[in-house]
Amino acid sequence: MPHRPHSARGGSAGRRARSSRELEFRALLDAAVDAIVVIDHEGTIEDFSRAAEQLFGYEAAEVVGRNVRDLMPEPYRSQHDGYMHRHLRTGERRIIGIGREVVALRKDGREFPCDLAVGQVRGSDPPRFVGFIRDITQRKHAEEELRRSESELRLAQELANLGNYVAGGDGGGDYVSPQLCRILQLHPDQQRITREDYLDRWVHPADRERFEEAFARMDSGTAPLDVEYRIVLADGAVRHLHHLAQAVFGPGGQLVKHVGTIHDITDRRRVEDEARALQERLTHFSRLSTMGEMAAGLAHEINQPLSAIATYAQACQRLIRLPEPALEDVVDALEQINAQALRAGEVIRRLRTFVKNREVRREPVDCTRLLEDLRMLADTDARLHNIRLRIDSDVGLPTVYADPIQLQQVVLNLVRNAIDAMAEVPEERREVLLSSRKASEDEVEIVVADHGTGLAPEATEHLFNPFFTTKASGTGLGLAISRSIVRAHGGRLWHTPNAECGARFHFTLPVSPAVTTGE
Numbered sequence: 001m002p003h004r005p006h007s008a009r010g011g012s013a014g015r016r017a018r019s020s021r022e023l024e025f026r027a028l029l030d031a032a033v034d035a036i037v038v039i040d041h042e043g044t045i046e047d048f049s050r051a052a053e054q055l056f057g058y059e060a061a062e063v064v065g066r067n068v069r070d071l072m073p074e075p076y077r078s079q080h081d082g083y084m085h086r087h088l089r090t091g092e093r094r095i096i097g098i099g100r101e102v103v104a105l106r107k108d109g110r111e112f113p114c115d116l117a118v119g120q121v122r123g124s125d126p127p128r129f130v131g132f133i134r135d136i137t138q139r140k141h142a143e144e145e146l147r148r149s150e151s152e153l154r155l156a157q158e159l160a161n162l163g164n165y166v167a168g169g170d171g172g173g174d175y176v177s178p179q180l181c182r183i184l185q186l187h188p189d190q191q192r193i194t195r196e197d198y199l200d201r202w203v204h205p206a207d208r209e210r211f212e213e214a215f216a217r218m219d220s221g222t223a224p225l226d227v228e229y230r231i232v233l234a235d236g237a238v239r240h241l242h243h244l245a246q247a248v249f250g251p252g253g254q255l256v257k258h259v260g261t262i263h264d265i266t267d268r269r270r271v272e273d274e275a276r277a278l279q280e281r282l283t284h285f286s287r288l289s290t291m292g293e294m295a296a297g298l299a300h301e302i303n304q305p306l307s308a309i310a311t312y313a314q315a316c317q318r319l320i321r322l323p324e325p326a327l328e329d330v331v332d333a334l335e336q337i338n339a340q341a342l343r344a345g346e347v348i349r350r351l352r353t354f355v356k357n358r359e360v361r362r363e364p365v366d367c368t369r370l371l372e373d374l375r376m377l378a379d380t381d382a383r384l385h386n387i388r389l390r391i392d393s394d395v396g397l398p399t400v401y402a403d404p405i406q407l408q409q410v411v412l413n414l415v416r417n418a419i420d421a422m423a424e425v426p427e428e429r430r431e432v433l434l435s436s437r438k439a440s441e442d443e444v445e446i447v448v449a450d451h452g453t454g455l456a457p458e459a460t461e462h463l464f465n466p467f468f469t470t471k472a473s474g475t476g477l478g479l480a481i482s483r484s485i486v487r488a489h490g491g492r493l494w495h496t497p498n499a500e501c502g503a504r505f506h507f508t509l510p511v512s513p514a515v516t517t518g519e
Contacts, residue, residue: 035133041126043067043084055135057107068131073105104133113140154178161264167193168257183241183264185233204230204238211243218247219255228265240269305340312337362489364399364512365407367436367444374408374434378415385419387430394437400444400509402489407509410482410493414448414505417478421452421503429501443491443508451502455495463495482507 026047029036035052039045045068048060056063056071063070069080099117106112114133121128154177156162163180174192181188184202195215203211207229214227225245230238245260312333319330371391382389400407411434418432429451439445455463463479479493486493486507493507 032132035135037068037071037131037133038121039068039129039131041084041128043069043081046128052133055106055133056104062107071104073103073111076102101136112137161267162261163263164259164261166257166259167195174257180262183239183262184231185235202231202233204232206230214243218245218258221247221249225258225260239264239266241265305344308340309337309344312340362401362403365402365404366399367397367446367509368393370404370407371411371434371436371446374411374415377408378412382415382419382432385423385430386427387419387422387432389415390431390433392433392435397436397438397444398511400489401512402509406485406489410485410507411446411448413478413482417505418448418450418452418503421450421454423452425452439508442510444511445506445508447504447506449498449502449504451498451500454497454502 029038029047029049032049032051035055036047036049037045037052038047045063045066048058048063052058053060069077072080099115102114102116103111104114104116113136115136117132119130119132121130158179161179161183163177163183165177165180166175168174176186176188176193178188180186186193199208199211211227211229214225217223218225224247225243228240228242230240232238242263242265243260244263245258247258248256250256316330316333316337319326319333371393375389375391379389415432415434422430422432431451433447433449435447435449437445437447483493486509490510491508493505496504496506498504
C-alpha cells in the first residue's frame, strides 16, 4: 500500500511520456513529405498522415479503421492479406524491410505508381507496421520519356548511320553505342578500345597520320576533333567516316574523357563521287556544245593561217623556179610559213585543251592572263557578229586557286550569251566588256557585260535553273553548269542589269591560299 501513491505517480508519468511520444510521432507524421500509413497486424489503418491525405484524396477519418487493401487496386488487393499472414507466421519478407514499386489507388479511382517501403514497429505487440509511400508518377513519366528518346535516338542513329561513344582519358571506351558497334563490326561486349587499338585495327594506314594530328590538337585543347578518314573492317571492306569529338578537362586541366560521334559517310561519298563524275560529263558536254556554236569562227581562225601558209608556199615555189632563185625571199617566206603554222597549231592546241575530257586540276590562275588567253577563242566569233571584245583588268590582281579550263568555260559561256543577246541591236552598241577586279582581300570578281536587249524580270527568277533558256535554240544548261563550277570553286555567280542597257554577269573566286596566308 505505501507504494501505491508512488505507483500512481509512476503511472501518471508513464501516461504523460506516452502522450508526449504520441504527440512527437503525430508531429513527425504530419511533417513528413512522403505519405505515411500505420496499420496493425490485420492490415487495419491506425494512422494516416497529411501527406497521405493529399496523395490518396481521403481525409484521415475516412480511412482509419478500414483495411489498407482499400488503397490498392487488383491484384495487390487480393494478395495483401496473404503476404501479411505469411510474414507473421514465417517471417518471410516480400516487402517489409525491402521496399518495392507498386501501384496504389486514389479515392477517385485513379491508379498511380509509387515506391513503398514498410517497416515493423520495434517492440509493438501485437505487431504494427509503418508504410512510407512516395508518388513516382513524374519519375515514371521521365523514365518513359527517356526510354522513348533513347529509342528514337537509336532509330535516328541507325537511319543516319551514326554512332556515339564516351571514352576515358586513357582512350579506353566507357560507352560505345550499338550503332557504332555495328559500324565498326564490333561485338557489344568489346566496349573498351584504346586509341592505339582503334588506330591499328581500323584506321586506314594512309589516313593514320592525319587522324593522329587531329587527335593531338583536340587533346591539347586547340580545337575539337573534326576529321574524315577511312577505316578497314575485318572483312576487308573500306568505309569512309566523319569523326567529331570533344575533349573534356577537369578543374586542374587534366584530360578526363572524350565524347564523340562517328558518322559512316560511305554512301554519301559514293553519291558525291557519282555526282562529281556526272558534273564533269555535263561540263565536258557543255564545252563541246560551246565549240559547236563557235565552229564557224574557229574555222575562220584556223583557215587564216592555213591560207597564208598556202600563199607563202606558192611564193616559195615561184621563187625557187626562177633562173636565179631569190634565196633571201625564200627564207623570209619559209619564216612566215613557220609563223602561220605555229599560229594554227596554237589555236588547235587551245581548242584541244578546252574540249578534252580531263580531271579537274586546280592551280594558281592569273585572271588577267586568263581573259587574254580567252580572247583567241572568243574574239574571232565576236568579229563575225560585228561585236567588239574589250578587256579591262585591274593591275596587280592576286591569283585565284582554280581549274583554268573550267574558268575559261564559264567566261566563254557568258561571252557567247552576250554575243547572242546583241544580235538585234545596232552595231555601234555591240560591245562585250570583260573586266576583273579585286572585290575584297579574299576575292577576285570577274564581270561579263553586254549592251544587248537585257532580261525580263520574270526570266531572272529562273535564270540559273537547268534547262531554262531564253534562246530559240539551246540546252538551257550553260548557266546552270557555270554556276555549279563557280560554287565548286568557293565563289558566287549572279546577274544584274547593265546601267545603260543589257546585262552584267558577275562571279567571284577566292584568291589562292598562298596569297591569303601571306606565303
